[in-house]
Amino acid sequence: MLPEGLFIDGAGRAASTGARRSVITPRDGSSLVELAWAGEADADAAVAAARRAFDHGPWPRTAARERGEVLLRFADLVERHRAEIARLVTLEMGKPIAYADGIELRALIRCLRFYGGLADKTAGEIPPTTDGELALVTREPAGVVAAVVPWNFPLTIGGWKFAPALAAGCTVVLKTAEQSPLSMQRVAALGAEAGLPPGVLNVLSGDGATVGRRLGEHPDVDVLTFTGSTAVGRHFLRYAADSNVKRVHLELGGKSPNIVFPDAPDLDAAADTAAWAIFFNSGEMCTAGSRLVVHEDVAERVVARIVEAAAGWQPGDPLDPETKMGPLVDERSLHRILGTLTTGLDQGATLRTGGTRVLEHTGGPYLAPTVVTGAARDNVLVREELFGPVLAVQTFRDEDEALRIAHDTPYGLAAAVWTSDLGRAHRMSRRLRAGTVWVNCYEEGDMTVPFGGVKLSGAGRDKSRHALDEYTDLKTTWINHG
Template sequence: MTTDHVGTTDWAARAADLTTPGGIFVGGEFRAAAGTRAIVTPRDGSTLGELAWADAADADRAVAEARRAFDHGPWPRLHPRERGEILQAFAALVDRHRDELALLISLEMGKPIRIAHEIELRALVRTLRYYGELADKEHGEITPTTEGDLSLVTREPAGVVAAVVPWNFPLTLAGWKIGPALAAGCTVVLKTAEQSPLSMQRVAELGIEAGLPAGVLNVLSGDGAVVGRALGEHHDVDILTFTGSTAVGRHFLRYSADSNLKRVYLELGGKSPNIILPDAPDLDAAADTAAWAIFFNTGEMCTAGSRLVVHREVADQVVTRIVETSAQWAPGDPLDPATRMGPVVDERSLQRILGQLDEGVAAGGEVRVGGRRARSDSGGPYLEPTVVTGLAPDNLLVREELFAPVLSVLEVADEDDAVRVAGDTPYGLAAAVWTSDLGTAHRVSRRLKAGTVWVNCYEEGDLSVPFGGVKLSGFGRDKSRHALDEYTDLKTTWVHYG
């Protein structure tokens, strides 16, 4: 018989005894930085501690360590099998420290402890294992030539990678960057988000314990406009990979153009449509999944199903079910294992969301449930799960990515109308369609302009399949073998021996 370890642990007591990292992790050790910043938890607004806060000079030192490790260190020159074994050991250490890391995530950005422990940490462990196993499975080519000539096409590690990651999945998304980059033989400077600067610092320390040479994985915490820009403009950074907003993604493209034309890979925002047609296999299951798709992780997901595109024949049934289901997502203390939805990431975000809700409703929307601040006495920025109907296509709640537990409902007349409404967005990250008809499923999924389309499910996937978007949701792909392409260069060696 197994026990519910997460459910039986007193996480609040463990939080009181938790030691948070104090420095930036550069060259295989924690170091002081130009300044410090008080780290505040959205759980209750209290201060967790002071953390070293990097500036551009600190970023330059981190890149120098990564460059030295790449140009002169053993990592790019190890047999890929050896790199893979170290990544496997890295995964095992992360798994062993799952309690500590889950607690850091829950405190720094408000993710419910059960989700941090069972989903976020599982994702990082599986990612490190996957690329550890894949490290020695990628091969070069020998192409056809004439007698007397030999052509070799080899994959070479691209160099120093700068990875800039968001706060909503601080370890999952960091893993999607560092896993393939390290497997390929690159060295990495990773910048955490300002709102989640703690957990990845500790992960980097575990990497050294697992066998990563000093300088191979460096982690900076600092302001995006300072440290992110310094990495984007740095002439010794060969690859930059970023997950975050479309606006910041544009900056990184400019930084590349103004510096050394480093390759930039972007996974940006989304306003994903979740289409429910009358012949969905199970309308209640579709409605419950639609609620999960917007309320999970407090709606702070780039793939969140924030636009429900529902056929008018079943709209009342589906929306009523979601409104009823929303009670199961009432926000609570993220350290309570029973909590399904925690706070939004900070007070500034909550005030922005409330302002957008006011503006959207004033333009014609109707709040069916939620829309208000919750747990006001907690000291944290909590928001009720929210459903808004009666929205015009140009309403900001339909057009803009709120990054919040706010569902915008759009009714449609038929399949063509559903595809048109679903596609009426500048984003193209993900989409879903619910139907019992195989022809409809194929036809609609092919017509939707998105990097991922789910049929009769939402947010399903595996490390073996690529993830990324089109249009203003960016380009490039995380996960799968395809991610290795981003961190390698193809080199042709032509040998004339005749």
């Protein structure tokens, strides 16, 4: 079932201008559907629906326990339609079907259940006062939330935004990425079926420069949450400053160092995980381990193992359950990455494997898993976030040099350290400026722990109890009762 319209005020609808856009699947470059494409008027309509639902509807005033029950029913419905929605994810952005189901849908379902269970477990405070006075500190829903989400994990990251906002009692307008507008519209319809009142969860497909900007500038949006590029994140900060100074929560780019010491518990496992960390999801992850920072004594052994592992990550049809790596999201991404790769090789890096387009006969933008070595610190391949399956290898001699290399980037989203030395693990993890540090693993986590970055990787946190901070306001009530 391919959605055909926007989801506003509890129902699908056409764009106000009748505009439609062809949704292209990267699987083979064909058109999936002509989808309603929102403009400013549609963004205004969605915000107005969310505003009515917040100011006059039942959702913010519904008991927290009942909001949680709706989210739990929502999770059950997504589970029931899991195969259908996973196929939409695969078709719209190229994620292999095994991962669309086993990771993307699993993550959304767990997220809904986590915040469904947490909804009534966030208490206020009663600070100590003098006799005759009572102080109450309560968490109030912040209002209308605009969520602008990326295409690489459309449901995982979308859920990280809307689930805690709904649990807190907010209403939401979610703008999908231009490349992946289908799966979240289907999910929103299931939310209505689960019991979300009209206007509580609205989903728009449209251009970022039009719809995203309108949401950023809209005076009736109280909180804006965005995951995507640092450049666009800067725009949202400006939009907020120029409108109603809305709260802006940003999770932005990354160029994460994966640091391997000679005393790693298992060098082969470290190498295999390093391959997974850059080739999974075609390298289209903000936390991708795109920089392997490896001790010079073991560098060649580790790199040789990764090059060998790359043979098992050759791209294939994303609808094939055996495929581990699908296409890039679109032709533009492929040409951008190939152009940057050419520049990096011209700047002195050495290509160890990959670096070429493959499966061109399919019509899809497939790129072979790629490894480069010998890139200097100013090489574009170690400076810029490529968002593709390209690993740049850098070597070090001691801890201090490893830290200098790790920090030689404006980003601070994630990092990893491989060592058997407990003291070194603690020293490195404390000194690394990153929102998440993994030790002897990569990309591990759970809904119970926060996710986000520092420096140009953004501010604010998704996941865990801490995400509720983004969607609630602290209110002080002081009562003089005599």
